[in-house]
Amino acid sequence: MGEIGDDFLAGLERIMDARGLRAAPLSEAAGLSKSFIRDLRRGKAASPKLDTAMKVARALGISVEEILAAANGSVAGVPTISIAGRVGAGAKVPVFEAYERGAGPQVECPVGLSPQGIAAVEIVGESMEPVYSAGDLLFYSRPTHEGVPSEAIGRRCVCECERGFGWIKLVKLGSQPGYFHLIALNPDAENQHDVRLKWAAPVRLHWPADLAKRV
16 A cells, blocks of 8 residues: 555644644554654654554544645544634623524634533633733533532633623622622723622633634
């Protein structure tokens, strides 16, 4: 069988970086020598033949064609996360109605995160400076569809109030059960007290706008 060109290595590196994969475990999962992919990335091994490339592709759960496509900017085989909407701290933005569930713009999944159960919101405006800037992405997961889990208390959260507005706030317990204080990230912004929330989810990762790989 013929050898695969440089696009295979370029696509493989992009997919491995996006998934946070290491060379040795992937080589072993493909049934190859532990050093195969490491040597390939370092230029110490020749371009793999098609049957070897197919073993690597199967270990990744994708096709050789998808690996080759990833080299040219396609995200085939690279996990993505949906942007649920846009949110500001000072302006009231009804973010969660912006896109149908899972139908929003896609961004490549950051290394270290699993795409399962993760969504993102995009920051708009300057009301969260200097903590977050316009265009930044915040990744979060919701263990329950409704409600405020205990892990959200005292943390920066993506949340939605009863009126359907989305917020990024530090969530604290309110003066009575079922109510919460929403503390602004910008010291000059107004805090909100005793607000009823539909749900709140802690921010798991902040990605500056210039790092986001939209697809």
